Amino acid sequence: MQQFEFEDHGRSKHITIFANLPEATMGSSYNAVISVRGGTAPYQFSIVSGTLPSGLSLNSATGTISGTPLASGTYSFAVIATDAAGTSSRERGFTVAVAEAAIRTSISISPANARVYSDSTQQFTAKVINTDKPGVTWTASAGSISNTGLFTAPPVTAQSKVIVTAIMVADPTKTASASVTVNSNPSGFDGPAELPRVYLQSTMADTPTPGNVINVNAGDSLQTALNNASCGDTILLQAGATFTGSFTLPAKPCDDQHWIVIRTSAPDSSLPPEGTRMTPCYAGVASLPGRPAFQCSTTQKLLAQIVYKGTAGNGPLTFAWGANHYRFLGLGITRLAGTGFIGDLVSVKSGGTADRIVIDRVWLHGTAHDETGRGVGLNNTTNVSVVDSYLNDFHCTSVTGSCVDSQAVQGGGGIDPGGPYKIVNNFLEAAAESVLFGGGPAAGTPADIEIRGNHFFKPLQWMPGTPGFVGGTDGRPFIAKNNFELKNAQRVLFEGNILEFSWGGFSQAGYSIVLSPKNQTWGTTNVCPICQVTDVTIRNSIISHTGAGIQIATVLSDAGGIALEGARYSIHDITLDDIRAKSYNGSGPLVLALNTWTANPLNSVTINHITAI
Incomplete structure (x- = not known):
């Protein structure tokens, strides 16, 4: 941030404006305040030349500059403040630099929650963005999971919880997890009758449509x-x-x-x-x-x-x-x-x-x-x-x-x-x-x-x-x-x-x-x-x-x-x-x-x- 004063041009020297405007980052929330010394409140703030970064605005009553910058670059502008008596400050010039957004990789998993039966399977998918290495490795706290995300539930006799985790290859510190409820398999026998060996999973999460x-x-x-x-x-x-x-x-x-x-x-x-x-x-x-x-x-x-x-x-x-x-x-x-x-x-x-x-x-x-x-x-x-x-x-x-x-x-x-x-x-x-x-x-x-x-x-x-x-x-x-x-x-x-x-x-x-x-x-x-x-x-x-x-x-x-x-x-x-x-x-x-x-x-x-x- 830079700030500088313009020539007085006859305006009062009893009102001074100043600010410490930090660097902004594109896509990130920004908030800074232009302060006033002297004069009589309330004040009105206005930009007399130049422009704020796109996505930011000046609150004329509080002097707050806020918003989310939409483009990178260096932006210069001049501000004056006018007090209750109509006395204005000298123009004060400011510069705000907006940096490119840092590339942040992220990972998500779908479905985030699932219910399966003992020994049955559930397909999971992972989405990795902002990296040229979108691969993941899979782990499960119980049962097993293939390198393609196909989870096989463990055999259980009572309801249990399993956590399935996808680990980003590009940055192994970043993971996404899903919670799986594993129910005891209704398969088996009821008296002399064998129960179904397969139960269909039909929720919306089981029928993904990632296309158009x-x-x-x-x-x-x-x-x-x-x-x-x-x-x-x-x-x-x-x-x-x-x-x-x-x-x-x-x-x-x-x-x-x-x-x-x-x-x-x-x-x-x-x-x-x-x-x-x-x-x-x-x-x-x-x-x-x-x-x-x-x-x-x-x-x-x-x-x-x-x-x-x-x-x-x-x-x-x-x-x-x-x-x-x-x-x-x-x-x-x-x-x-x-x-x-x-x-x-x-x-x-x-x-x-x-x-x-x-x-x-x-x-x-x-x-x-x-x-x-x-x-x-x-x-x-x-x-x-x-x-x-x-x-x-x-x-x-x-x-x-x-x-x-x-x-x-x-x-x-x-x-x-x-x-x-x-x-x-x-x-x-x-x-x-x-x-x-x-x-x-x-x-x-x-x-x-x-x-x-x-x-x-x-x-x-x-x-x-x-x-x-x-x-x-x-x-x-x-x-x-x-x-x-x-x-x-x-x-x-x-x-x-x-x-x-x-x-x-x-x-x-x-x-x-x-x-x-x-x-x-x-x-x-x-x-x-x-x-x-x-x-x-x-x-x-x-x-x-x-x-x-x-x-x-x-x-x-x-x-x-x-x-x-x-x-x-x-x-x-x-x-x-x-x-x-x-x-x-x-x-x-x-x-x-x-x-x-x-x-x-x-x-x-x-x-x-x-x-x-």
Whole structure:
């Protein structure tokens, strides 16, 4: 800093200004004060020539120079002070030098917090800036971590904490750490049933998108955005806008660190937080007849709508062969009313497979009277999570309809065995089965299926004879079956679910849950001799308002076929409420076990702690 006085030019010599202005640094906060001696307060300060560094300003009442310099260099300026009597000081010249910002290297780690199970893995990434040596070394306080940041949790029998640390190669004194909560592995056995060996991780942190943001406004081409997106990009669909058509999710060379997220443009703060179920409230719908109340906190139209306008087939979303690493968030996925039977709203193109899909906080629905076969078709998929979403109005019309079976989520068939799957914290509504695995030809059996915390539901107004009855477009009833059925699945954990309303008719006896490995008959041919239902745990769930409770059956198919196996079931801590054969046209048993196989009959079943009210 330099300071100097200009010639008096007749101004009073009784007011003097002075300051010690330190050197500034570009990008760093700066604060200094010009002081006054003599005269009468208050004073007014002003710059009469020269300029302050860009980003700094002079407070005319206090003489404070403050701010954050935006550019380096040497800046000279002159200041005068005027007192209350109007007497001014001599001009005093000052110089402030602004130095270039020091290059500061830094390191960060993502995710900063994680939860994993014993012996499972979690990928971490580190970001190093302002150095030409961006490499890091990894350490973990327990378990192990690879040189690419893949952490493997230690085996634990109780919850424990692990610290994962990334160390900057360029400056080993600089580190970044993440806290990992390791829970005891739910894998193992519940009674005779083996639990899933794999549990999918589906948080936002598990699907990183470090790439670009692609904005798609009303009237723009969604398909063009899908085609042009790179792995790691986020596609923002205008909140409240509608995108009508049939859209294909292309196959791209993505990986676990580069997902493609397709989401509403509404900010996260306006949506239900992770782990909270989406409702139609966020599409501006305050209630649906016959469904549980939503308790809306908002009815703003925050979802972007994707709508199928076809008159047949599947849509609006189809995964191309090999499509992978897609996440959907804050969307409404549906079809136009009055356009006939539609199959799957979300599915894989016939003949191919898709991998690593997350459907998160989505409203996925048919229409009140039309036939919509299913919401999510899981056949020929692997590593799929359906979480925190609302699925409703999937139904087929009796006698005159184009389909006979409907589901919110269906899998267990196709050219790929499938799994693991995660179906957690959803509202699941369908006239036939809200969730079904099996029921057709299959190349194998899907495994490691987690179904927890869902609300399985049928509106009572779909049951013939009830007030306000709702049926198909011609008034005929929908084909009603069960809430949850397995015909081909293994290592299934069904826990903490609520199941409401199931009634008999259309060859069914009103059961809520059916476990029945089936060598399904198509025409006169048995098409799945390899199908099995094995290692199933059903626990801590509530069944209400049905014609019967749980059916466990290894029975012949219509053409006399025997499936591969039905064994190792653990069913416990179940409450059955309002199980009434007469009211719900059912057969009445709380639990029924039945076998008609002549070989390899039903075996290894434990049932305990069943409460009927």
